[in-house]
Amino acid sequence: MKKLVYIFLILFFMGLGAFILDTYTKYTTIKNQEQFVPESAIIQEQLKNVSKLVVNEAKYSQVYTYKSSKSYLGDLFKFDKKAVVLVNADVLISYDLSQIEYEIDEEKKIVKLTNIPKEEVKCFPEIKILDVNESTFNTFVGNDYNKVNEKIKAEFLKKINNSNLKINAKDRLVSELAKFLVITNSLGWTLVYENQPINSTTDFNALPL
Structure with missing residues (x-):
């Protein structure tokens, strides 16, 4: 038992x-x-993580002189008006990376960037009139201040184009795009933009972003 x-x-x-x-x-x-987890899913997750707003910001301060003339009887009678204007402005250059578009070829292990957003430039001027010199027949009216505002914006945009602000903004963009390069290279994939393989950040710098 x-x-x-x-x-x-x-x-x-x-x-x-x-x-x-x-x-x-x-x-x-x-x-x-x-x-x-499929490699393509890892790449898509990394692309999603980098999809953010990249902003470069600068402050400018400058004094401008605005002049306008009004003539009567040809140039026989001419009346001038002038304003000295102090402008403080915040300038923003941004890239919305959520607008990046791409295609993934799993068979060939290629990530093709099909769209990289262009920069968006915004200028927020604060205008202060320091001095006004006008005549009886040519005085400042509301529309003149609108003209001053538009002219100042145009001047600042010209100033931005001639400064390093856009260059610095592009450097930040390339820094973010380089994260795509790191993840694709680490997985043995190829990153492509405008039919050009991207092997280093130098390749990004050479492109018309």
Whole structure:
């Protein structure tokens, strides 16, 4: 009788051990399957993480002189008006990287950037009139202040184009785009823009972004 009990116990524990081993093997297989993530999904997640607004900001301050003349009877009677204007302006150059468009070729392991947004330039001038010199026949009216505002904006945009602000903004853009290069290279993929393989940040700098 005792032998039968021993045999029963041995068979029971053997069965229990086999059950535990089988369950552990299935769990490990499922867990490993769950941990497998396609490379394309990793790349898309990284592209999503970089899709943000990149902003370069600068402050400018300058004094301008606004002049306007009004003539009567040809140039026989000429009346001038002049205003000295102090301008403080915040200038923003931004890239909305959420507008980046791309295609993924899993078979060839290529990420093709199809659209990189252009920079958006915004100027917010604060205008203060320091001095006004006008005549009876040529006075400042509301529309003159609108003209001053538009002229100042145009002057500041010209100033921005001749400054390093755009260059610095592009450098920041390239720095963000370089993150795409890091992830694709680390996975053995190729990054392409305008049919040109991008192998380094220098390649980005050479492109008309």
